[in-house]
Amino acid sequence: MATDIVPLDQLRDRPGALLGLDLGTKTIGIAICDVRRSLVTPVAVIRRTKFTRDAESLLRLARERAAVGFVLGLPLNMDGSEGPRAQSTRAFARHFARLADMPIVLFDERLSTVEAADVLTRSGVPARKQGELIDAAAAAVILEDALKALERV
Numbered sequence: 001m002a003t004d005i006v007p008l009d010q011l012r013d014r015p016g017a018l019l020g021l022d023l024g025t026k027t028i029g030i031a032i033c034d035v036r037r038s039l040v041t042p043v044a045v046i047r048r049t050k051f052t053r054d055a056e057s058l059l060r061l062a063r064e065r066a067a068v069g070f071v072l073g074l075p076l077n078m079d080g081s082e083g084p085r086a087q088s089t090r091a092f093a094r095h096f097a098r099l100a101d102m103p104i105v106l107f108d109e110r111l112s113t114v115e116a117a118d119v120l121t122r123s124g125v126p127a128r129k130q131g132e133l134i135d136a137a138a139a140a141v142i143l144e145d146a147l148k149a150l151e152r153v
Contacts, residue, residue, distance in 0.1 A: 003097050003100050003101055003102055003103055003104065004097060004103060004104070005093050005094070005097055005103075005104050005105070005106060006103045006104070006105060007105070008071075008105050008107060008146060008149060008150055008153060009150070009153045010103060010105075011068075011069050011071075011103065011105060011150060012150060012153070014068050014069060014103065015035065015068070016035050016066065016067065016068035016069075017032055017033055017034060017035050017037075017065055017066055017067045017068065018032070018033050018037065018067060018068065018069050018070070018071055018143060018146075018147075019031070019032050019043075019058070019061065019062055019065065019067045019069070019070050019071070019143075020032070020033075020040070020070075020071045020073070020139040020140060020142045020143025020144075020146065021058070021070060021071065021072045021073065021139055021142070022073050022109065022113075022135050022136075022138040022139040022142055023072060023073065023088075023089050023092055024048070024135055025048070026047065026048055027045050027046065027047055027048060027135045028045070028046050028048060028054060028058070028135070029042070029044075029045050029134070029135025029136040029137070029138050029139035030042075030043045030044045030045070030046065030058070030061065030136060030139050031043055031136060031137075031139035031140035031142070031143045032065050032067065032143075033143055033147060035066075037147050037150075040140045040143045040144045040147070041140065042133070042136035042137050042139060042140045043061070043065075043136060043139075044061070044136060045132070045133075045135045045136050046058075051092070051095060055095075055096055055099050055100075058070070058096070059099065059100060062100075062102065067102065068102055068103075069102045069103045069104070069105065070096075070100065070102065070103070070104045070105065071105045071107050071142060071143050071146045072089065072092075072093055072096075072104055072105065072106055072107070073089070073106075073107060073108075073109030073138070073139070073142040074086055074089055074090070074106040074107060074108055074109055075089060075109055075110070076108055076109075076110055077110075078110060089106070090106065093106055105146065107142060107145065107146045107149070108145075109138070109141075109142045109145075113134060113138045115138075115141045116134055116137035116138040116140070116141050119137060119141070120133060120134065120137055
């Protein structure tokens with residue numbers, strides 16, 4: 001049942017929907033693309049509890065949505081180096097890969113939350129309401145950027 005953390009280009013030969021994840025310390029933002037990978041939609045935000053429960057929630061959602069892979073945002077520092085958050089994300093991905101039966105990609109998510117906030121603001125969402133939407137919107141940005149990158153490789 002275990003799978004691997006794979007490079008982005010390995011998703012090309014695996015048609016179907018992908019789930020984008022924005023892993024925070026308190027929440028996980030989730031987005032999904034359609035099977036043609038042309039439309040990305042924010043789906044949900046789950047409150048983090050224990051790893052096992054979080055993983056079960058993600059795997060259940062993947063099954064319900066017929067997803068074929070995960071794109072997990074990797075929070076690199078602006079200079080491209082990895083700090084504690086990136087290391088924590090890598091650890092989550094390693095443990096999650098033991099439970100998942102589909103590939104997991106780590107994708108650079110620098111500025112995804114900033115971009116998501118900008119999208120929400122331009123969409124007319126008041127700043128006070130953005131907190132409950134920002135993580136799923138950031139997951140959508142991560143997934144959109146990964147799909148664009150996948151087209152180029």
